[in-house]
Amino acid sequence: MRWLRGSTAWLITRHGDVDAALRDPRLRKNPQEALTPAQLAAAPRVPKLFGPLQRNLLSLDGADHDRLRRLVHQAFTPKRIELMRHQMQELADELTDAALRRGSMDLISDFAAPLPLTMIARTIGVPEELTPRFRAWTRALLSVADRPLRGVAGVLRFMRYLRRLVEARSREPYDDLVSALAAARDGGDRLSNDEIVALLVLLLTAGHETTVNLIGGGMLALMEQPGQARRLREDDALLRPGVEELLRFTSPVETATERWAAEDLQVAGSTIPSGPGRPPGPHARLEKSQ
Numbered sequence: 434m435r436w437l438r439g440s441t442a443w444l445i446t447r448h449g450d451v452d453a454a455l456r457d458p459r460l461r462k463n464p465q466e467a468l469t470p471a472q473l474a475a476a477p478r479v480p481k482l483f484g485p486l487q488r489n490l491l492s493l494d495g496a497d498h499d500r501l502r503r504l505v506h507q508a509f510t511p512k513r514i515e516l517m518r519h520q521m522q523e524l525a526d527e528l529t530d531a532a533l534r535r536g537s538m539d540l541i542s543d544f545a546a547p548l549p550l551t552m553i554a555r556t557i558g559v560p561e562e563l564t565p566r567f568r569a570w571t572r573a574l575l576s577v578a579d580r581p582l583r584g585v586a587g588v589l590r591f592m593r594y595l596r597r598l599v600e601a602r603s604r605e606p607y608d609d610l611v612s613a614l615a616a617a618r619d620g621g622d623r624l625s626n627d628e629i630v631a632l633l634v635l636l637l638t639a640g641h642e643t644t645v646n647l648i649g650g651g652m653l654a655l656m657e658q659p660g661q662a663r664r665l666r667e668d669d670a671l672l673r674p675g676v677e678e679l680l681r682f683t684s685p686v687e688t689a690t691e692r693w694a695a696e697d698l699q700v701a702g703s704t705i706p707s708g709p710g711r712p713p714g715p716h717a718r719l720e721k722s723q
């Protein structure tokens with residue numbers, strides 16, 4: 434498969450192979466750990482200003498990842514999760530009540546998209562009056578890959594806002610997620626302000642499209658199979674396993690994030706060479722050009 438600027442990537446699709454690959458310590462999320470200095474120097478550069486965003490849970494391995502998880506975990510206490518569950522229900526009710534009053538709804542723009550965005554804004558502790566600006570920043574963040582120039586300015590403004598928020602909550606804690614992240618300690622260790630900003634940005638990117646896709650794709654699947662939709666409506670006990678099944682059936686995230694091979698490795702009879710992807714070789718017939 435063609436990947437970043439024409440280099441190649443391997444798409445692993447069989448369950449057993451995927452399971453083994455996800456556990457294989459030779460496949461790293463952090464390219465710094467897999468590529469040589471020369472390969473790193475030749476790789477596309479990430480603008481320096483975005484550097485801090487790269488140290489996030491989805492881009493780290495091993496001890497670095499464990500350290501972040503231990504610290505972040507402290508902020509997600511059972512009490513906070515319960516509160517989030519309650520806020521999520523309230524928000525879902527608000528959005529569906531508004532649709533009922535209007536008499537119609539566009540599932541994506543009236544429900545699936547505002548649900549995760551508003552929820553994450555409230556979880557982070559963005560004041561209600563800033564919500565429209567928060568939405569614009571988020572749009573910039575999510576479009577930065579397609580429209581870099583327009584996106585970059587928005588992302589920078591967004592990062593500046595988040596950095597100020599983290600500084601303010603570190604000085605004067607509230608009962609919110611950012612304050613809890615700033616207060617988290619593991620021995621003498623704590624999250625740096627940049628690490629908190631990177632996590633908040635990750636929550637937005639990881640939590641947004643995934644949720645929109647699950648709701649949109651899930652509803653489409655149910656409309657295509659009215660018998661299944663009827664079973665769900667008639668039996669509340671099926672709702673929870675039904676959502677699990679829709680996660681599997683609709684695959685709201687089609688691929689995991691990319692990994693880099695720190696050593697050559699064999700997967701299902703193919704050799705994945707270490708380092709950055711190379712031009713298509715003998716496996717070209719298995720690859721799909723994008």
Ligand code: HEM
Pocket residue numbers: 490491502549553635636637639640641643644647685686688689690691
């Ligand atoms: C339908 C909803 C969702 C799906 C299908 C989904 C799927 C995934 C997948 C496949 C990964 C692993 C990616 C990889 O390792 O390459 C992941 C990681 C992650 N997701 Fe989600 N996600 C969903 C919702 C959310 C939400 C709502 C949030 C937060 C607001 C979130 C935050 C994260 C974070 C922080 C990670 C990194 C965890 C770590 O590496 O320790 N996700 N998600």
